Each structure stands twice: as C-alpha cells, then as structure tokens.
Amino acid sequence: MDLNINFNDLDLENVGNWPPLVKGISILILCILTLGAGYYFDTQHQWQELERVRAKESVLKKDFETKQAKAANLDAYKQQMQEMKESFGTMLRQLPSKTEVPDLLVDITQTGLATGLEFELFQPRAEAPKEFYAELPISLRVTGGYHKFGEFVSGIAALPRIVTLHDISISGSDQSLVMNATAKTYRYLDEDEAK
Numbered sequence: 001m002d003l004n005i006n007f008n009d010l011d012l013e014n015v016g017n018w019p020p021l022v023k024g025i026s027i028l029i030l031c032i033l034t035l036g037a038g039y040y041f042d043t044q045h046q047w048q049e050l051e052r053v054r055a056k057e058s059v060l061k062k063d064f065e066t067k068q069a070k071a072a073n074l075d076a077y078k079q080q081m082q083e084m085k086e087s088f089g090t091m092l093r094q095l096p097s098k099t100e101v102p103d104l105l106v107d108i109t110q111t112g113l114a115t116g117l118e119f120e121l122f123q124p125r126a127e128a129p130k131e132f133y134a135e136l137p138i139s140l141r142v143t144g145g146y147h148k149f150g151e152f153v154s155g156i157a158a159l160p161r162i163v164t165l166h167d168i169s170i171s172g173s174d175q176s177l178v179m180n181a182t183a184k185t186y187r188y189l190d191e192d193e194a195k
Helices: 020-072 074-094 098-114 146-158
Strands: 118-124 133-144 163-172 177-188
Touching: 020 074, 098 118, 098 133, 098 146, 098 177, 133 146, 146 163, 146 177
Parallel strands: none
Antiparallel strands: 118 133, 133 177, 163 177
C-alpha cells in the first residue's frame, strides 16, 4: 500500500480514479459530516424536546399520584368534611347572639361570686368584629385565694358558651391575691352585621 499520496494530483471531477485509501477517508469524512449535520439540524432539537417532555412527565406523575391519593381517600375526606361542618355548627351555636350576651356576662359574674371571689373591676370593652363573629373583651380584676381562682377558671370553662381568658396575672401576698385578666366572649354576626 502506497501511503505517498499527492493530494494535488487528485482530480475532483474523476473521484473514481482516486486511490482506495483516499476514497475510504473521503467517504468517512462525508459520513461524519452528514451525521453531524443531521444531529445539528434535526436530532439535537428532538433530544431537547425529549428532555422537556421527560421533565413534564415527572411533574405529571407526581400530580397524578397526589390526585390518586386524594381520590382514594375521597370518602374519608367527605366524612371528615361532614364532621367538621357539624362541629362548626355546634361551635357556632355556642356563640351567643346579640340578645344573649348580657345573660352571658351575668353568668361570668355569678361564676366568680359563687367561688367566693370579689370583683374589683368588671369592664366590658368595645367589640372587635372578625369574619363571622365579634369578640367582646372584658377586663377583670378579682381578689381571693389561689384555689378560688382555679375554681373560677374551671367554672368559666364549664359555661355552655365560649369564653376564654387571656393576659392572666396574679399578684399580692398569701393572704390576698389579685388576679387581672381579660375574658373574651364571642358572638356570631348575623348577615347584616357581617357585611
């Protein structure tokens, strides 16, 4: 095999007379160029589209799995929703209407007096409207013993209506303790008030 090829002697118009080695190298170069052009102009875009679709597929699989889990638990969710509606209705009924608030205030004072506490301050403050209810804070200052405070708090918790105690502070000596607190009671707003 003669490897001394003079490329200046090669005739581009008569490729068939080229030496076999040059023909093979030329065919190899043409094949590489054809494959490269095919990859650049066609396959490269297809690979990018494939990667994009694969990424979308994984997102869709996760979405499907989430929805499938929800669908599998749909009956349990419906039952839980029904229980929550019933519970919400029960709690809503525990909120007094506008006409029941004075009776509730009387219940709070009677609970304190029944436990032997003395009221130094019982001051209802302005209502604070929320989404579907209004919050009525009441400033309290009562004197008495530590155990009587506990009975009072237990009595408040046992009331049929929702009353919460906030900002509780107890001070004084062993003989006479003073409890400052804010009792909050709630009432539901009718449709006109909610607007």
